[in-house]
Amino acid sequence: MTPDIIIAPSILAADFANLAAEAKAVEGAADWLHVDVMDNHFVPNLTIGPPVVESLRRATGIPFDCHLMIEDPKRWAPAYAQLGAYNVTFHAEACDDPVALAKDLRAAGTLAGLAVDRDTPIEPYLELLPHFDTILVMTIKAGFGGQAFMPEMLDKVRAARRHVDAGHLDIRIEVDGGIAADTIEAAALAGADAFVAGTAVYGAHDPAEACRKLRALAQAAVARQTTSDSGGTTV
Protein backbone atom coordinates (compact mmCIF):
# COMPACT_ATOMS: atom_id res chain seq x y z
CA MET A 1 0.00 0.00 0.00
CA THR A 2 1.29 3.46 -0.84
CA PRO A 3 1.52 5.62 2.29
CA ASP A 4 -0.38 8.90 2.14
CA ILE A 5 2.52 10.72 3.78
CA ILE A 6 6.24 10.07 3.37
CA ILE A 7 8.53 10.92 6.26
CA ALA A 8 12.19 11.01 5.24
CA PRO A 9 14.69 11.69 8.04
CA SER A 10 17.87 13.30 6.76
CA ILE A 11 21.05 11.64 7.98
CA LEU A 12 22.81 14.97 7.53
CA ALA A 13 21.73 15.63 11.12
CA ALA A 14 22.73 12.16 12.33
CA ASP A 15 25.95 11.04 13.95
CA PHE A 16 28.22 10.27 10.97
CA ALA A 17 30.32 7.92 13.11
CA ASN A 18 27.25 5.75 13.75
CA LEU A 19 25.24 5.88 10.54
CA ALA A 20 24.09 2.26 10.67
CA ALA A 21 22.68 2.71 14.17
CA GLU A 22 21.15 6.04 13.19
CA ALA A 23 19.38 4.41 10.25
CA LYS A 24 18.13 1.59 12.45
CA ALA A 25 16.83 4.15 14.95
CA VAL A 26 14.11 5.20 12.48
CA GLU A 27 13.28 1.79 11.00
CA GLY A 28 9.55 1.16 11.22
CA ALA A 29 8.84 4.87 11.69
CA ALA A 30 10.37 6.42 8.55
CA ASP A 31 9.39 5.70 4.95
CA TRP A 32 12.62 6.81 3.29
CA LEU A 33 16.08 7.68 4.53
CA HIS A 34 17.13 11.00 3.02
CA VAL A 35 20.81 11.02 2.05
CA ASP A 36 22.26 14.45 1.30
CA VAL A 37 25.15 14.21 -1.13
CA MET A 38 27.10 17.48 -1.39
CA ASP A 39 30.21 18.04 -3.47
CA ASN A 40 31.67 21.32 -2.19
CA HIS A 41 31.00 22.83 -5.63
CA PHE A 42 27.25 22.98 -6.23
CA VAL A 43 26.96 23.83 -2.54
CA PRO A 44 29.82 24.87 -0.22
CA ASN A 45 29.36 21.88 2.07
CA LEU A 46 30.92 18.42 1.57
CA THR A 47 29.23 15.26 2.82
CA ILE A 48 29.16 11.72 1.54
CA GLY A 49 29.32 9.82 -1.73
CA PRO A 50 28.87 6.38 -3.26
CA PRO A 51 31.08 4.32 -0.90
CA VAL A 52 29.12 5.42 2.15
CA VAL A 53 25.81 4.89 0.39
CA GLU A 54 26.93 1.43 -0.67
CA SER A 55 27.90 0.43 2.89
CA LEU A 56 24.87 1.98 4.52
CA ARG A 57 22.56 0.21 2.09
CA ARG A 58 23.73 -3.08 3.55
CA ALA A 59 22.96 -1.86 7.07
CA THR A 60 19.30 -0.97 6.68
CA GLY A 61 16.22 -1.91 4.68
CA ILE A 62 14.81 1.63 4.56
CA PRO A 63 14.54 2.90 0.98
CA PHE A 64 17.13 5.58 0.22
CA ASP A 65 16.11 9.00 -1.00
CA CYS A 66 19.38 10.37 -2.38
CA HIS A 67 19.41 14.16 -2.75
CA LEU A 68 22.32 15.11 -4.96
CA MET A 69 23.50 18.66 -4.40
CA ILE A 70 26.30 18.24 -6.91
CA GLU A 71 27.54 19.58 -10.20
CA ASP A 72 27.35 17.40 -13.27
CA PRO A 73 24.65 15.04 -12.01
CA LYS A 74 24.46 13.45 -15.47
CA ARG A 75 27.86 11.95 -14.77
CA TRP A 76 27.30 10.88 -11.15
CA ALA A 77 23.60 10.30 -10.53
CA PRO A 78 23.24 6.88 -12.22
CA ALA A 79 25.80 5.43 -9.78
CA TYR A 80 23.36 6.01 -6.93
CA ALA A 81 20.68 4.14 -8.85
CA GLN A 82 23.08 1.26 -9.40
CA LEU A 83 23.86 1.21 -5.67
CA GLY A 84 20.19 0.59 -5.00
CA ALA A 85 18.80 4.01 -4.15
CA TYR A 86 15.01 4.06 -4.25
CA ASN A 87 14.83 7.65 -5.45
CA VAL A 88 17.58 9.84 -6.87
CA THR A 89 16.95 13.58 -6.92
CA PHE A 90 19.22 16.01 -8.75
CA HIS A 91 19.03 19.79 -8.98
CA ALA A 92 17.45 21.58 -11.92
CA GLU A 93 20.13 24.28 -11.60
CA ALA A 94 22.89 21.74 -12.25
CA CYS A 95 21.46 20.01 -15.30
CA ASP A 96 20.96 21.11 -18.92
CA ASP A 97 18.65 18.27 -19.85
CA PRO A 98 16.66 17.09 -16.81
CA VAL A 99 14.35 14.88 -18.83
CA ALA A 100 17.23 12.91 -20.36
CA LEU A 101 18.72 12.31 -16.92
CA ALA A 102 15.34 11.30 -15.50
CA LYS A 103 15.10 8.72 -18.28
CA ASP A 104 18.59 7.43 -17.46
CA LEU A 105 17.69 7.10 -13.78
CA ARG A 106 14.44 5.28 -14.46
CA ALA A 107 16.27 2.98 -16.86
CA ALA A 108 18.78 2.27 -14.09
CA GLY A 109 15.91 1.13 -11.87
CA THR A 110 15.28 4.06 -9.57
CA LEU A 111 12.70 6.76 -9.20
CA ALA A 112 13.76 10.12 -10.62
CA GLY A 113 13.52 13.36 -8.68
CA LEU A 114 13.96 16.99 -9.65
CA ALA A 115 14.93 19.59 -7.02
CA VAL A 116 14.52 23.34 -7.17
CA ASP A 117 16.61 25.45 -4.82
CA ARG A 118 15.45 28.55 -2.94
CA ASP A 119 16.13 31.03 -5.74
CA THR A 120 14.78 28.93 -8.61
CA PRO A 121 11.23 29.43 -9.83
CA ILE A 122 9.26 26.25 -10.34
CA GLU A 123 7.16 27.32 -13.33
CA PRO A 124 9.72 26.44 -16.06
CA TYR A 125 9.84 22.89 -14.70
CA LEU A 126 6.16 22.11 -14.28
CA GLU A 127 5.86 20.80 -17.83
CA LEU A 128 8.67 18.31 -17.15
CA LEU A 129 6.93 16.67 -14.21
CA PRO A 130 5.44 13.71 -16.14
CA HIS A 131 9.04 12.49 -16.51
CA PHE A 132 9.64 12.53 -12.76
CA ASP A 133 8.50 10.59 -9.70
CA THR A 134 9.37 13.25 -7.13
CA ILE A 135 9.68 17.03 -7.20
CA LEU A 136 11.67 18.43 -4.29
CA VAL A 137 11.02 22.02 -3.28
CA MET A 138 13.78 23.40 -1.06
CA THR A 139 12.30 25.35 1.83
CA ILE A 140 15.78 26.72 2.66
CA LYS A 141 18.88 27.45 0.59
CA ALA A 142 20.46 24.06 -0.12
CA GLY A 143 23.73 23.28 1.62
CA PHE A 144 23.29 23.04 5.36
CA GLY A 145 20.90 21.56 7.88
CA GLY A 146 19.45 23.46 10.80
CA GLN A 147 18.28 26.53 8.85
CA ALA A 148 14.96 28.30 9.40
CA PHE A 149 12.00 27.18 7.27
CA MET A 150 11.01 29.72 4.61
CA PRO A 151 7.19 29.82 4.36
CA GLU A 152 7.34 31.86 1.15
CA MET A 153 8.66 28.73 -0.61
CA LEU A 154 5.23 27.18 -0.16
CA ASP A 155 3.95 29.16 -3.15
CA LYS A 156 6.07 26.77 -5.24
CA VAL A 157 4.53 23.79 -3.47
CA ARG A 158 1.05 25.14 -4.18
CA ALA A 159 1.93 25.68 -7.86
CA ALA A 160 3.25 22.14 -8.10
CA ARG A 161 0.17 20.73 -6.34
CA ARG A 162 -2.20 22.54 -8.72
CA HIS A 163 -0.26 21.27 -11.73
CA VAL A 164 0.01 17.70 -10.43
CA ASP A 165 -3.67 17.49 -9.55
CA ALA A 166 -4.82 19.07 -12.83
CA GLY A 167 -2.71 16.61 -14.81
CA HIS A 168 -3.43 13.63 -12.54
CA LEU A 169 0.30 13.07 -12.31
CA ASP A 170 1.72 10.27 -10.19
CA ILE A 171 4.42 12.23 -8.39
CA ARG A 172 5.39 13.05 -4.82
CA ILE A 173 5.81 16.68 -3.82
CA GLU A 174 8.66 16.75 -1.32
CA VAL A 175 9.80 19.60 0.91
CA ASP A 176 13.25 19.86 2.44
CA GLY A 177 14.59 22.32 4.97
CA GLY A 178 13.37 23.43 8.37
CA ILE A 179 10.58 20.84 8.50
CA ALA A 180 9.59 20.35 12.12
CA ALA A 181 6.53 20.12 14.34
CA ASP A 182 5.81 23.84 13.90
CA THR A 183 6.17 23.90 10.09
CA ILE A 184 5.05 20.54 8.72
CA GLU A 185 1.35 21.38 8.86
CA ALA A 186 1.75 24.45 6.65
CA ALA A 187 3.76 22.41 4.15
CA ALA A 188 1.14 19.66 4.13
CA LEU A 189 -1.68 22.16 3.66
CA ALA A 190 0.20 23.68 0.72
CA GLY A 191 0.19 20.26 -0.93
CA ALA A 192 3.43 18.52 0.02
CA ASP A 193 3.17 14.80 0.70
CA ALA A 194 6.81 13.90 1.37
CA PHE A 195 8.71 15.56 4.20
CA VAL A 196 12.45 15.62 4.80
CA ALA A 197 13.45 16.34 8.37
CA GLY A 198 16.99 16.36 9.68
CA THR A 199 17.29 18.35 12.88
CA ALA A 200 13.68 17.65 13.91
CA VAL A 201 14.34 13.89 13.81
CA TYR A 202 17.97 13.37 14.71
CA GLY A 203 18.06 16.29 17.13
CA ALA A 204 15.23 14.64 19.06
CA HIS A 205 15.76 12.34 22.01
CA ASP A 206 13.77 9.60 20.25
CA PRO A 207 14.12 9.85 16.43
CA ALA A 208 11.42 7.24 15.74
CA GLU A 209 8.95 9.03 17.97
CA ALA A 210 9.82 12.31 16.22
CA CYS A 211 8.95 10.68 12.87
CA ARG A 212 5.63 9.44 14.21
CA LYS A 213 4.80 12.86 15.60
CA LEU A 214 5.60 14.58 12.29
CA ARG A 215 3.48 12.06 10.39
CA ALA A 216 0.54 12.54 12.76
CA LEU A 217 0.72 16.33 12.40
CA ALA A 218 0.81 16.15 8.58
CA GLN A 219 -2.03 13.62 8.47
CA ALA A 220 -4.17 15.68 10.84
CA ALA A 221 -3.62 18.83 8.79
CA VAL A 222 -4.67 17.09 5.58
CA ALA A 223 -7.68 15.50 7.30
CA ARG A 224 -8.83 18.90 8.59
CA GLN A 225 -8.41 20.39 5.13
CA THR A 226 -10.41 17.57 3.52
CA THR A 227 -13.21 17.99 6.06
CA SER A 228 -13.38 21.70 5.49
CA ASP A 229 -13.19 21.34 1.67
CA SER A 230 -16.16 18.96 1.75
CA GLY A 231 -18.19 21.46 3.74
CA GLY A 232 -17.95 19.62 7.04
CA THR A 233 -17.06 21.08 10.36
CA THR A 234 -13.43 21.76 11.05
CA VAL A 235 -12.21 20.95 14.50
Ligand code: DX5
Ligand atom coordinates in the same frame (compact mmCIF):
# COMPACT_ATOMS: atom_id res chain seq x y z
C1 DX5 B 1 20.15 20.75 3.20
C2 DX5 B 1 19.62 19.38 3.03
C3 DX5 B 1 18.54 18.97 3.97
C4 DX5 B 1 18.90 19.07 5.42
C5 DX5 B 1 17.67 19.48 6.13
O1 DX5 B 1 20.61 21.27 2.02
O2 DX5 B 1 19.11 19.17 1.73
O3 DX5 B 1 18.08 17.67 3.67
O4 DX5 B 1 19.36 17.87 5.97
O5 DX5 B 1 17.98 19.70 7.45
P1 DX5 B 1 16.94 20.34 8.46
O6 DX5 B 1 15.75 19.41 8.51
O7 DX5 B 1 17.69 20.40 9.73
O8 DX5 B 1 16.55 21.68 7.93
Ligand code: ZN
Ligand atom coordinates in the same frame (compact mmCIF):
# COMPACT_ATOMS: atom_id res chain seq x y z
ZN1 ZN C 1 18.18 17.21 1.39
